[in-house]
Amino acid sequence: MLPPEHPLTELGPEQVVVKKVYNNNVLLGVDRSGTEMVVNARSIGFGRHRGEIVDASSAQRYLAEGTYRTAAIASLLSNATRTQVRVAQAIVELAQEELGMSNSQRMMLPVLDHLVAAAYRAEQGVVIDFPLTWEVQQLYPDEASLGHRAVEIVDGTLGIHLQPEEWVAFALHFINRQWDGKGVSRTVTMTQAISEVFTELEELWQVKIDRSSMSASRFVTHLRYLFARAADNKQLSHIDLDIMGLMSDRYPAATSAALTVAKRISTAVGDELTKAEINYIALHTSRLYGEVMGVED
Numbered sequence: 001m002l003p004p005e006h007p008l009t010e011l012g013p014e015q016v017v018v019k020k021v022y023n024n025n026v027l028l029g030v031d032r033s034g035t036e037m038v039v040n041a042r043s044i045g046f047g048r049h050r051g052e053i054v055d056a057s058s059a060q061r062y063l064a065e066g067t068y069r070t071a072a073i074a075s076l077l078s079n080a081t082r083t084q085v086r087v088a089q090a091i092v093e094l095a096q097e098e099l100g101m102s103n104s105q106r107m108m109l110p111v112l113d114h115l116v117a118a119a120y121r122a123e124q125g126v127v128i129d130f131p132l133t134w135e136v137q138q139l140y141p142d143e144a145s146l147g148h149r150a151v152e153i154v155d156g157t158l159g160i161h162l163q164p165e166e167w168v169a170f171a172l173h174f175i176n177r178q179w180d181g182k183g184v185s186r187t188v189t190m191t192q193a194i195s196e197v198f199t200e201l202e203e204l205w206q207v208k209i210d211r212s213s214m215s216a217s218r219f220v221t222h223l224r225y226l227f228a229r230a231a232d233n234k235q236l237s238h239i240d241l242d243i244m245g246l247m248s249d250r251y252p253a254a255t256s257a258a259l260t261v262a263k264r265i266s267t268a269v270g271d272e273l274t275k276a277e278i279n280y281i282a283l284h285t286s287r288l289y290g291e292v293m294g295v296e297d
Helices: 070-079 082-099 104-124 133-139 141-158 166-179 184-205 214-231 243-248 252-269 275-292
Strands: 015-023 026-030 036-040 053-055 060-062
Touching: 015 036, 015 070, 026 070, 036 070, 060 070, 060 104, 070 104, 082 104, 082 141, 082 166, 104 141, 104 166, 133 141, 133 166, 133 184, 141 166, 166 184, 184 214, 184 252, 184 275, 214 252, 214 275, 243 252, 243 275, 252 275
Parallel strands: none
Antiparallel strands: 015 026, 015 053, 026 036, 036 060
16 A cells, blocks of 8 residues: 555646655556556656655656566566667667557567567577578568667667577567567467468469568468457458359369468467358458469459
8 A cells, every 4th residue: 555645636647656666767656547557767766765756757657468567567677778778669669660550668568578688698699599580581571671670779779799580589579569469479370370371372373472472461461360350259250242152163273272271270279260251261362373373354
């Protein structure tokens, strides 16, 4: 409980009551609505004590979310240097500008978390394996490019040399925040599944698919939305047209491939896809087939 001498309703909109001081730059506070948050700013915790009122107008404020509870957020911010925090903020701002991402706080914590770990590995000379390097580069070129730039920013600002492949982890965080936000492990599963889909389509159609092409990019976008819906039990349940039936005569190889794709996604999410979702897959496999095979409409 907080000391009674400062009723929360009397606080200003930018003020918090100190609940715990972690270090000179990080404290746990409560605003006038009773919301607990981690407050981060230079010297904001210096000389402060529990129950004091602090002006947090110029501070970064973080609410508990997902795996990042207040204790974890405070620990992360306390262990990161001020420069690391600024670099993470710069990377997040770049992601917002380049990828149109919103809610910088949700992106800030995983980016900073990874940056701190990556910097420690670089300083200790630890090299780790990064799976999906090729898949991420091919399937998510925009996020991959931003991941490379993030590594350059870290190296240039902190004066260290991250393992070059660290870009993959940054890119996966960008992908995760855009399309799911519930954990990088789900993003990794999605990436593996989509890569396997392309491999199976190439085997079925006996053709090499340029995964950086516009048609492949559109197909990936559809699969990303589909994966997110299926993983959250929000699959489409109705469709007016029998696309499988309409397209089977014109593109039999494409419509049969839709069933292969559906099976792969079903396995990845652990649930059967609805008839409506399979019909939409058929629409997209037919378009992709027509473009990669050079079939005229």
